[in-house]
Amino acid sequence: MKNKDFAALWSQNLMSNYALPSITLVKGKGSIVFDADGKRYVDMLGGIATNILGHSHSAVVSAVTRQIKTLSHVSNFYSHPNAIELAQLLVRLTGDKQSRVFFAQSGAEVNEAAIKLSRKTGRTRIVAMTGSFHGRTMGSLSLTGQNSKRTSFVPLLKNVKHVPFGDVKKAKRAINSRTAMVIVEPIMGEAGVIVPPLNYLKELRQACTKNGALLVIDAVQTGIGRTGQWFGYEHSGIKPDVITVAKGLGAGLPLAAMIAVGKTSQLFEPGDHGSTFGGNPVTTAASVAAIKWIEKNKILIKCKADFRFLVSNVSAISGVSEVRGAGLLVGIALQKNISSEVAAALQAKGFLVNAANPNTIRIAPALNVSKKELNQFVKTFKEVMSDVN
Numbered sequence: 487m488k489n490k491d492f493a494a495l496w497s498q499n500l501m502s503n504y505a506l507p508s509i510t511l512v513k514g515k516g517s518i519v520f521d522a523d524g525k526r527y528v529d530m531l532g533g534i535a536t537n538i539l540g541h542s543h544s545a546v547v548s549a550v551t552r553q554i555k556t557l558s559h560v561s562n563f564y565s566h567p568n569a570i571e572l573a574q575l576l577v578r579l580t581g582d583k584q585s586r587v588f589f590a591q592s593g594a595e596v597n598e599a600a601i602k603l604s605r606k607t608g609r610t611r612i613v614a615m616t617g618s619f620h621g622r623t624m625g626s627l628s629l630t631g632q633n634s635k636r637t638s639f640v641p642l643l644k645n646v647k648h649v650p651f652g653d654v655k656k657a658k659r660a661i662n663s664r665t666a667m668v669i670v671e672p673i674m675g676e677a678g679v680i681v682p683p684l685n686y687l688k689e690l691r692q693a694c695t696k697n698g699a700l701l702v703i704d705a706v707q708t709g710i711g712r713t714g715q716w717f718g719y720e721h722s723g724i725k726p727d728v729i730t731v732a733k734g735l736g737a738g739l740p741l742a743a744m745i746a747v748g749k750t751s752q753l754f755e756p757g758d759h760g761s762t763f764g765g766n767p768v769t770t771a772a773s774v775a776a777i778k779w780i781e782k783n784k785i786l787i788k789c790k791a792d793f794r795f796l797v798s799n800v801s802a803i804s805g806v807s808e809v810r811g812a813g814l815l816v817g818i819a820l821q822k823n824i825s826s827e828v829a830a831a832l833q834a835k836g837f838l839v840n841a842a843n844p845n846t847i848r849i850a851p852a853l854n855v856s857k858k859e860l861n862q863f864v865k866t867f868k869e870v871m872s873d874v875n
């Protein structure tokens with residue numbers, strides 16, 4: 487079976503909510519993947535910031551294999567050592583012993599959980615940002631600040647006010663003593679790796695504290711080392727009330743967490759929320775193995791160095807206007823609106839990237855992507871830019 491056979495079967499059997507994928511990926515190791523035609527690619531997108539250690543990493547494979555052979559799933563009537571170990575790790579990474587963790591499977595679900603948690607303050611109003619992405623379930627879609635994704639599905643949750651990302655003045659005007667929560671991405675990922683002004687999170691924190699509103703950091707894309715820190719907000723020095731993580735957390739398996747910090751962690755009571763698969767022994771085994779591997783191999787420091795390497799080498803390429811982001815979440819802004827052509831040309835030359843918006847290429851490779859692979863990417867990017875220009 488070739489790519490074209492799979493494409494035909496896909497359209498005969500799957501819904502048309504996604505654009506028809508041109509290639510079918512069948513195997514991979516590290517940052518290298520192969521399609522059904524046997525073509526090799528460097529995976530510079532990492533399943534959209536998800537495969538933090540690439541494909542079939544030995545630490546993840548052995549942890550998952552060991553666990554699935556031992557015990558598959560336990561319901562929330564029982565506890566499991568892996569869920570406890572991962573929660574312990576996450577609590578430690580927040581730097582606050584009072585933090586508590588709720589596990590689910592996807593980013594949308596943990597943002598839903600954050601909405602419910604914020605209702606326990608007795609307030610219902612929410613402030614979110616224009617252009618943001620928080621998921622596609624009815625609650626998380628109500629937070630998502632992109633009309634193209636929302637219009638077919640109104641009415642959504644009431645009482646969600648969107649203000650421009652990065653605009654402290656407008657945010658402060660919207661946050662008041664009736665605000666339950668403010669939700670923000672430290673760097674807007676889906677929108678095209680948009681970095682806010684330096685003191686933005688600090689000022690949002692102050693406005694939330696002043697009004698008694700929860701500050702929810704959506705670190706679904708920027709969490710678990712992606713930006714060279716465990717959670718994408720850390721550079722700002724703030725302490726959030728709630729952190730949501732997903733994408734990279736399961737190292738390629740479906741796993742998400744809402745981490746409530748400080749006294750916010752006490753808001754849920756038994757019966758308030760739940761998830762059948764939350765804290766599954768196999769997905770949490772993958773996560774524990776990946777986080778420990780990242781710590782042991784000092785990968786966060788490497789990610790910061792990789793960012794500096796990409797900024798200095800990719801910014802210099804003709805047709806590139808800016809390289810932004812942090813760690814290995816990188817937006818390459820182009821002078822012209824040709825990101826789809828550039829992404830297609832890169833794919834033809836064996837590099838998978840994403841055209842996040844008409845003039846931005848987004849890359850989010852595995853955190854352990856090698857210097858050699860990054861060098862090859864830079865070289866090919868340069869070739870592609872001179873071809874299309």
Ligand SMILES: *Cc1c(COP(=O)(O)O)cnc(C)c1O
Binds near residue numbers: 705
């Ligand atoms: C991807 C993403 C989500 C949604 O995650 P799903 O797992 O697709 O539900 C939410 N927030 C941010 C910032 C994301 O990047």
